[in-house]
Amino acid sequence: MNRISIYIFSIIVLLASCRADDSVDTDIPPVAPCEPTPYSLELPPHFNRINYPIIPADNPMTIEGITLGKKLFFEKLLSKNNSISCGSCHAPAYAFNDKGMVSSLGVNGTQSIRNAMPLFNLAWTSVTSRRFNWHGSAGTLEEQALGPVRDPLEMQESWINVVSKLQSTSEYPQLFQKAFCTSEIDSNLVVKAIAQFERTLISGDSKYDRYFLETEEGIDLPGDYTPTAQERRGLEIYIAEGKGDCFHCHGTPFQILWSNNEFVNNGLDASPDSGLAQITKDPLDLGKFKTPSLRNLNWTAPYMHDGRFGTLEEVIEFYNSGIQSSSPNIDGSQKPRSLTAQDKADLLAFLNTLNDSSFVNNPAFRP
Amino acid sequence: MKTSNFKTTLLNALAISVLSFPSCKDDEEVVIPRTIVEEYTATINLTQLVDGADFRMNTTDYPYENAMRQKFKVTKLQYLISDITFSKDDATTVTDPGYHYVDLTNAASLSYTLATKIPAGTYSSIGFTFGFDQTDNVTGEYQDLNTIGWNWPAMLGGGYHFLRLEGGYLDSTNTPAEFKSHMGTARDNSTTPPTFEVNHFDVTLANSNVSVSTNFSFDIEMNIEEWYANPITWDFNVWNAPIMPIFGAQKALNTNGSSVFTFKK
Numbered sequence: 001m002n003r004i005s006i007y008i009f010s011i012i013v014l015l016a017s018c019r020a021d022d023s024v025d026t027d028i029p030p031v032a033p034c035e036p037t038p039y040s041l042e043l044p045p046h047f048n049r050i051n052y053p054i055i056p057a058d059n060p061m062t063i064e065g066i067t068l069g070k071k072l073f074f075e076k077l078l079s080k081n082n083s084i085s086c087g088s089c090h091a092p093a094y095a096f097n098d099k100g101m102v103s104s105l106g107v108n109g110t111q112s113i114r115n116a117m118p119l120f121n122l123a124w125t126s127v128t129s130r131r132f133n134w135h136g137s138a139g140t141l142e143e144q145a146l147g148p149v150r151d152p153l154e155m156q157e158s159w160i161n162v163v164s165k166l167q168s169t170s171e172y173p174q175l176f177q178k179a180f181c182t183s184e185i186d187s188n189l190v191v192k193a194i195a196q197f198e199r200t201l202i203s204g205d206s207k208y209d210r211y212f213l214e215t216e217e218g219i220d221l222p223g224d225y226t227p228t229a230q231e232r233r234g235l236e237i238y239i240a241e242g243k244g245d246c247f248h249c250h251g252t253p254f255q256i257l258w259s260n261n262e263f264v265n266n267g268l269d270a271s272p273d274s275g276l277a278q279i280t281k282d283p284l285d286l287g288k289f290k291t292p293s294l295r296n297l298n299w300t301a302p303y304m305h306d307g308r309f310g311t312l313e314e315v316i317e318f319y320n321s322g323i324q325s326s327s328p329n330i331d332g333s334q335k336p337r338s339l340t341a342q343d344k345a346d347l348l349a350f351l352n353t354l355n356d357s358s359f360v361n362n363p364a365f366r367p
Numbered sequence: 368m369k370t371s372n373f374k375t376t377l378l379n380a381l382a383i384s385v386l387s388f389p390s391c392k393d394d395e396e397v398v399i400p401r402t403i404v405e406e407y408t409a410t411i412n413l414t415q416l417v418d419g420a421d422f423r424m425n426t427t428d429y430p431y432e433n434a435m436r437q438k439f440k441v442t443k444l445q446y447l448i449s450d451i452t453f454s455k456d457d458a459t460t461v462t463d464p465g466y467h468y469v470d471l472t473n474a475a476s477l478s479y480t481l482a483t484k485i486p487a488g489t490y491s492s493i494g495f496t497f498g499f500d501q502t503d504n505v506t507g508e509y510q511d512l513n514t515i516g517w518n519w520p521a522m523l524g525g526g527y528h529f530l531r532l533e534g535g536y537l538d539s540t541n542t543p544a545e546f547k548s549h550m551g552t553a554r555d556n557s558t559t560p561p562t563f564e565v566n567h568f569d570v571t572l573a574n575s576n577v578s579v580s581t582n583f584s585f586d587i588e589m590n591i592e593e594w595y596a597n598p599i600t601w602d603f604n605v606w607n608a609p610i611m612p613i614f615g616a617q618k619a620l621n622t623n624g625s626s627v628f629t630f631k632k
Binding site for chain 2: 048049050051124127128216236239240241242245247248249250251252254255256257260284332333335
């Protein structure tokens with residue numbers, strides 16, 4: 001072997017040894033950096049008229065968290081016999097209400113006490129009343145999501161079982177790893193993910209929104225809308241003290257959400273359901289329920305906390321002539337109105353301008 | 368190379384600095400010494416009284432009486448003040464340009480720390496605007512007030528509510544009835560077309576002289592009965608609810624409002 005050959009041999013040996021070292025390194029599983037992708041809410045421009053929602057510091061929104069939350073929202077493993085999910089009673093095509101049901105059916109057909117609330121623009125509840133559900137039983141969206149799983153009238157499951165079922169799947173541990181940097185599932189992470197998804201459910205593209213954007217924000221969108229004469233009259237009735245006076249609870253156009261999210265006794269019954277008082281134990285809260293948004297009424301029948309009114313005509317007639325003035329803690333705005341048939345038709349026409357079909361048809365909100 | 372550049376730069380800087388010293392000295396000679404005025408934090412406590420006694424809300428009975436001897440109780444009290452102003456004898460003023468929304472169901476809203484620090488000195492009076500003045504009462508302008516639905520309807524002139532004082536009273540047959548004293552821009556229907564009249568009022572608190580030499584606080588007391596008593600005697604049987612569209616009622620609240628507030632150190 002001449003000197004050149006020795007050099008070449010030596011280089012080959014060195015390269016071989018290098019390759020061997022490399023192969024040892026690849027035997028150690030690479031530690032993938034866990035960096036969920038931050039997500040900012042996509043708000044319609046005119047939502048800048050109200051405060052930006054409060055996102056909990058311990059549950060920042062991420063794309064991976066929202067993806068996981070959406071999957072969990074429609075996941076039937078959350079119920080006792082794997083028969084229902086959150087989405088079973090909160091259907092996207094009905095503005096996340098329960099498809100016309102007066103009260104929802106839980107596992108094995110158990111009947112819930114109250115009408116399932118529609119779900120949209122929930123992120124702003126944390127800015128105002130900070131209470132979720134008709135009777136204000138939850139202080140955060142995360143806390144709200146804990147309840148239905150263990151409710152004996154709803155999903156009837158224990159969180160221990162839910163976590164066990166999710167953990168035993170092949171895909172959920174990976175999804176939790178991506179969203180929360182741990183494959184160890186627990187109930188807090190489940191509800192955090194669901195809350196993240198729910199905060200993305202933003203409705204702000206009704207006919208009236210388009211009219212508002214053009215007239216108040218100077219934004220001319222394709223498909224802009226000009227209210228009819230009847231709808232304009234309806235808005236005046238909606239606002240006017242002495243007529244509809246709806247705005248003191250449901251807001252003016254600048255309130256955007258069409259609810260102040262406060263709790264009010266609207267005079268449904270002389271001896272009302274306990275409502276908020278069930279939670280606060282304060283007799284002054286007797287009969288008070290959360291003021292629902294007037295958006296998307298086209299899909300959220302029946303109405304009121306107990307679903308007693310099947311149509312908007314019935315609702316309007318209640319406010320016109322059916323208020324029980326002797327109801328305890330009744331709100332000061334609740335007095336019998338003197339609406340004519342024309343007034344009622346006009347008011348209804350206006351309310352229908354708040355329906356947002358792009359929200360109920362949004363594929364991003366479907367399973 | 369880098370070291371060399373650094374050295375060059377350092378030398379240049381030193382040269383410039385040395386050359387600059389004489390000119391600095393010249394400048395110092397012409398500078399007029401300024402007196403540093405210390406500034407302090409002002410915190411306002413919003414308190415409420417009825418006939419000099421502590422106010423109670425949401426009573427089961429009707430503990431209060433207006434000037435017409437009509438018994439009433441209060442179930443809601445929310446109001447807005449703005450432009451807190453400290454005035455000196457020499458007519459100079461310090462104004463905090465912010466606003467503050469008071470809701471008696473929210474204890475945190477009963478205290479208001481001004482964003483503007485108040486310079487040390489003696490002030491002969493403190494005042495504020497009840498509601499928003501014409502410049503500030505801009506429809507849809509304030510996110511937080513929009514969020515809580517504090518808007519005043521466009522058909523009544525727009526802007527924001529200044530006051531929501533609600534409760535119950537016993538009517539002429541001693542039957543419980545409700546009143547809602549909401550105040551904002553006043554619409555005058557006697558003109559064609561209807562015209563709108565600003566309805567805020569400016570308050571100069573009596574005996575509100577303060578000497579500021581440290582952080583300080585004071586009370587602005589609302590004497591609730593004054594809304595219905597002085598100088599216009601308010602009849603709940605006439606003006607109960609709704610009163611937002613009633614020009615006379617809106618102006619009566621404005622007139623009576625001037626004696627509603629008092630100052631307390």
